[in-house]
Amino acid sequence: MSSLRHEFYETDERLTISVFDKGADPAQVSVKFQPRSLIYQNGEKQLVLEPLKGTIDPEKSEYTVGKVKIEIRLHKIVLGRWGALVGDSPDVLANIPAPAAPTPTAATTKARERKNWDGITNTILEKDKPLTSDEDPNVGGDATVNEFFQKIFSDSDEDTKRAMLKSYVESGGTTLSTNWEEVKKAPVEVKPPEGSEWKKWAA
Known part of the structure; x- marks a missing residue:
């Protein structure tokens, strides 16, 4: 050989x-x-x-x-x-002692009793989940308000749409009226919120 x-x-x-x-x-x-x-x-x-x-x-x-x-x-x-x-x-494997079984400690015992944090987190998130506008009409802020007025505008007749546009533009966004008979008679006054002052922007 x-x-x-x-x-x-x-x-x-x-x-x-x-x-x-x-x-x-x-x-x-x-x-x-x-x-x-x-x-x-x-x-x-x-x-x-x-x-x-x-x-x-x-x-x-x-x-x-x-x-x-x-x-x-x-x-x-x-x-x-x-x-x-x-x-x-020397054979390095022969000199490696077999790992001893770990003695239970307070830390390992605690680990076994660890809570199901994922489940708890999901429960909290479900509770904290914001309400929808159907559940509470007061939630949603400007986005919900805008959606509300957009729906009114799209479902309205031509006179109502004209009234809404004229009142909104002429009042600087402080008034929104759907009454065309009233709005068409004169310019719509600016009505700033209580405690604030209206100032015209100058270029």
Whole structure:
């Protein structure tokens, strides 16, 4: 069984091995990953690397088969440079203690008893939702008032429309009358709100 020429380069996160096996058939190539070893197999050709200098994650390690070489990418468990492919170094996974079950504390107990804030928020928002003009004719401000007068104007006859326009324009927006018989007799006086003074704008 013959070995294969290979070389590698690495970053802190990954080590990439190039195995020079020209014309390898992807269907015949297999790479077995273990935390501290890898085995490359192609028919009678084999490359075994163990123990690896560091520990890898077999699930995240991968390879691709090219025409000239096979590229194997090892995903390191611990960030850092190995400096060599194989060598006796401690298995970092063996030194990691199993996580102890967390002791319940006041904070975790409190978290379990946490209120359903989404439900409470929705309830408050429903209560604070503004009333519509159908529910309360006093809500809506100017927008509702404008809609109200627009409806009156669109539903009115020509005399009423003339009265509304004339009274509104001549009074500077302080009076709105629908009585054409009264409005047509004379200019409509300006009637500012109580406590305010009407001033003509000068260009």
